[in-house]
Amino acid sequence: MNQPVFATWNDPDAKPLIQFRNVTKRFGDFTAIDDLTQDIFEKEFFALLGPSGCGKTTMMRMLAGFDMPSEGQIFIAGQDMARIPPNKRAVNMMFQSYALFPHLSVWDNIAFGLKREGKDKEAINARVEEMLRLTRLSKFAKRKPHQISGGQRQRVALARSLAKAPKLLLLDEPLGALDKKLRQDTQFELMDIQEKTGTTFVIVTHDQEEAMTVASRVAVMDEGRIIQVATPAQIYEAPNSVYVADFIGDVNIISGRAKPTGEKVAIQWAEGQPDILGTTTTKFDAGQEIHFAIRPEKVAISTEEPLDAANKLQGKVLDIAYLGNISTYHVELPTGHVIKAQTANTRRLSRRQITWEDPVWISFTDTAGVLLER
Numbered sequence: 001m002n003q004p005v006f007a008t009w010n011d012p013d014a015k016p017l018i019q020f021r022n023v024t025k026r027f028g029d030f031t032a033i034d035d036l037t038q039d040i041f042e043k044e045f046f047a048l049l050g051p052s053g054c055g056k057t058t059m060m061r062m063l064a065g066f067d068m069p070s071e072g073q074i075f076i077a078g079q080d081m082a083r084i085p086p087n088k089r090a091v092n093m094m095f096q097s098y099a100l101f102p103h104l105s106v107w108d109n110i111a112f113g114l115k116r117e118g119k120d121k122e123a124i125n126a127r128v129e130e131m132l133r134l135t136r137l138s139k140f141a142k143r144k145p146h147q148i149s150g151g152q153r154q155r156v157a158l159a160r161s162l163a164k165a166p167k168l169l170l171l172d173e174p175l176g177a178l179d180k181k182l183r184q185d186t187q188f189e190l191m192d193i194q195e196k197t198g199t200t201f202v203i204v205t206h207d208q209e210e211a212m213t214v215a216s217r218v219a220v221m222d223e224g225r226i227i228q229v230a231t232p233a234q235i236y237e238a239p240n241s242v243y244v245a246d247f248i249g250d251v252n253i254i255s256g257r258a259k260p261t262g263e264k265v266a267i268q269w270a271e272g273q274p275d276i277l278g279t280t281t282t283k284f285d286a287g288q289e290i291h292f293a294i295r296p297e298k299v300a301i302s303t304e305e306p307l308d309a310a311n312k313l314q315g316k317v318l319d320i321a322y323l324g325n326i327s328t329y330h331v332e333l334p335t336g337h338v339i340k341a342q343t344a345n346t347r348r349l350s351r352r353q354i355t356w357e358d359p360v361w362i363s364f365t366d367t368a369g370v371l372l373e374r
Contacts (some may be wrong), residue, residue: 007231008041008042008043008044009039009217014041015078016075017041017044017077017168017200018038018039018040018075018202019038019039019073020037020038020039020059020072020074021037021073021074021075022036022071022073023036023037023069023071023073023074024036024070024071024072025058025070025224026070032055033055033058033069034055034223034224035071035072035225036055036059036225040200040202042200043198043200044200044201045191045194045200045214045215045216046201046215046217046218047205047215047217047218047219048060048202048203048204048221049206049208049211049218049219049221049247050220050221050222051206051222052206054222054223054224055221055223056204056221057204060093060204063076063091063168063170064086064089064091064093065089065091066086076089076167077167090166090167090168091167091168091169091170092170093169093171093172094158094174095172096172096174096176098153098154098156098157099157100145100153100156100160101145102146103144104144105141105142106132106137106140106142106148106156107128107141107142109145109160110131110132110159110160110163111127111128111163112160113160113163114127114164117164128163131159131160131162131163134193134196135155135156135159135189137152137155137156137159140152150178150179150182151178151185151186154178154186155186157174158190158193162199165199166199167199167200168199168200168202169201170202170203170204171201171204172204173205174190175190175205184213187210187213187214188213191213191214201214203215208249211232212232212236212248217229218231218232220235220243220248227240227241228240228244235248236248236249237370239293239370241373242291242374245293245370245372246293249295250296250328250342251293251294251296252293252294252295252296252299252339252340253292253293254267254276254292254294254339255269255289255291255292256268256269256290257269257288257290258284258286258288258289258290259286260286264278264279264366265280265371267292267371270333270335270337272334272335273313273333274311276292276369277310277311278292278367278370278371279367280370280371282371282373284371288373289373290371290372290373291371291372291373291374292369292370292371293369293370293372294364294370296340296341297326297342298364298365299341299342299363300341300363300364301329301331301354301360301362302363303353303354303358303360303361305361309363309364310364310365310366311363311364311365312361312362313333313339313361313362313363314334314360314361315331315332315333315334315339315359315360315362316357316358316360317330317331317356317357317358318332318338318356319356320354320355325344325345326343326344327343328340328342329341329342329343329354329360
């Protein structure tokens, strides 16, 4: 995960580069963005993450100036963007399709924006060469887009977007067209380039793994609202709602009623089953609805009853997903609930002792999960 050394958002004196102030955007009767307020800081790699139709692309189009807010204000570097057309903003946008000119060479594609600005020949040459070096494309400068790979085309689009040294670069699903392996490699290249240039990147993606890899902060969105903004580690380990916990990674969710006991909370969740014990700083009232979210890698599985576990439940193995480095066991409890437990595969396949239909115990500590109100 791209955890930066800086965390400007925690500094009360830091001035945001981008400010959304009570922004609402309607298309006819449909509200795409609903009273949204959010700051994004200089040099951040900020990810907008959410399902299709949650409003993330609308936010980006408003930053670029292609759409105007119905209500509220957007500031970039302290300037109200209300009457600033797209071509006058210190913002560049990189589209999913890359939108390269097929008849121009890689070099000319990168130089295109600089030539239109009327920069002198020497300045253009120097800047294009710098961009080619940065994106490791120097030896492809004379080729046309159809003569290079998808990953290289993606880097040309990036070099062209960065050539004009924008304060802000918007990336709309930039890696969507690449296969998984290339996408992973390109994510690290993007982080590297962002760090070297110091440009603020805002990326729109529905790929949680991508957001978690590249971003300094992630905004999880749903129906035009931001549900939680935090670093990838905080989003994963301390989600603020069932929606966020469920959207990021794999998770088990058990719902029940709270029974506070000092610092711990017992969850009454099923007739005839022991309460689940959790630790939280949130205050829960007795009988209040409560949700317990726990990641599969924090659930242990064994054939023997664990003696000293804070939480242990009996069940049988319903399914096993073998993913090479890890195995995920789907364990069915007597109540019909299915809990996933994950183990690292440190041994060869033939040496494993748990298989389908086996009776097993699953166990976890009282601090392994998160207790959520909503």
